[in-house]
Amino acid sequence: MLKAAGLDVTEERAYRLLVRSPGAHAAELAAELSVPVDSAHAALRSLHAKGLARPLDEDRFAPVAPDIAIGPVLLREQEGLDQARQAVDQLTGEYLSHARRHDPGQVVEVLPSRSALRQQLRLLQDNARHEVVYFCRAGHVAMPSEENAEEPAALRRGVRYRVIYERALLEQPGMPASLAHGIGLGEQARAVPELPVRMAIADGELGVLPLVQHVNAGAEPTAALVRRGSLLDALTALFESQWERATPLAITESGEVATSGCPLDSDSLSLLSLLVAGVPDKSIATQLQVSHRTVQRRITQLMEQAGARTRTQLAWHAARENWL
Template sequence: MCVMLESLGLDPVEERVYRFLVTTAEAEVTDLIGNLGIDPETAETVLISMRVRGLIRTVSPGRRRFTAVAPDIVLGSQLLRHQQALDWARREVDQLTEEYRDSARRRDAGRLVEVLPNRVVLQEHLDHLQEVARHEVLHLCQGHAAAMPAEENHAELAALRRGVEYRVIYEKALLAEEGTPAGIAYGVKLGEQARVMPWLPVRLTVVDRETAVLPLLQEAGTSEPTAALVRGGQLLEALVALFEGYWERATPLRIAENGALTEGTTPCPLGSDDLHLVSLLVAGVPDRSIATQLGISQRTVQRRVSNIMDLTGAQTRMQLAWRAATERWL
């Protein structure tokens, strides 16, 4: 018989006894001896141990008949504890692995950068990094994608659906390529934040600000792109800063009422007086000071802020400030 329950604390003889009691409902000591071929002393020892551990119980003390306790009760709880221990151990291993990698990178700068030698390897890494992304993916997308056109980036769509934030800057030339605007528009509808620049210096993907993929120069006369996989360090920090610098200067891409992809910000629904009030809020000026500056009561300030939030669709003051910044109303 294949032993399957050792991990739950049953030795081979105990498992045989437990399985026998499960299938026969009740049994005496003599039944165990006769059917399982174990000696009386072993049978007594095993029964005492299993009863103490709650695996079996006595049905008729006078005749010494025993029955198995339901497996889902006695073994299910042990299985749950084992699973919890495994989950804890897995998290510890993941943490230790990351600490090991960090330590190795500090000891050996060569581990910070790995060369991805061809298109297949590059695509595999781009897919994998997006599949394991937890929080944020940043993209700089030049025209004529070297490895993965926007409309073929299915990993992004899956990541967007599970809540990963995407910020993507597209080079202007991409918007003229057939099929690309529709793919970008679909991503924007799923939550991608998209912007456009006339020109971008590099292609770049950064995942969770921990790992980056930076395509390298393609050799003349070949069709195979190569790329650098960057893990941490100041080089990665510089790449993130590069992205953020271009993000600030890029023009947002929107979905028009007809579903088409358009450039530009949403028209500001606020007048000059309301914009002045929003600028004070963004600067962190308290309501009381705003009231003094504008010559109105603090209650009026709060009422006007509430009206502004209704006009802009903001749910909180922080959301109002964020929208004013991203829409470039100020």
């Protein structure tokens, strides 16, 4: 366990014995370790040289406190590992940058079977750090929504999910309950009449989508694993354009999924009406009797809820969805 601190097995055992029995003789250590006395002497001298033990006399040593003796060594090791990781990340970026120019397989990898597609969808979500976006069409190619155990786990660890559902999918048996569960955990869900493709993208860095949208019964689907590049940027832009047009979904008091005519509470509606009317933030804060910072924070939350990047987009979305 202390290999990272530069100790071999015999040295670690000797140090542990010293911690339990400070001042033990080399002969006592040899008996405890089941090694020759010369080996025990060598281990103690090595511990002394590494700053983990101090001599009391010719045959006896006392341990140096672990946090003093080992802590700085491990800190240096950690710093070295961090620097190595940064170097690996930089080299990986350079490698992919050059490799993608000469080998399209570095950008797009073909997944030849349903099992490969399922595995990649699971890995994509397990490794997501910030956000997963989905196009969910009616029917399923890899796995039904209720079998996607990775999404609840990712939501619980703070990964944001934005999912657009095809309306026909919402009518399939068991789908409303599955969707309500996801929304209850924090999924942001919207619906459109029809989606052009199925796909999932994690962190804007990795995407998965079937290459054939309609697979005959018994046939294996073929999918593409798309890494960061212009193609993935185009797929991300496609998602964002559909997200802006999609209708938000919410859970009713009875636990059913329904289109949300206006998901805002009265306070948010008051703020939004003042914002759309062109009232400055400071004046809004005065009228609502809250701080300027609170107004800015709530406007940011409204923009996130509407999927808007600017206040103009927020106003446009509010008008389109009849929030005001």
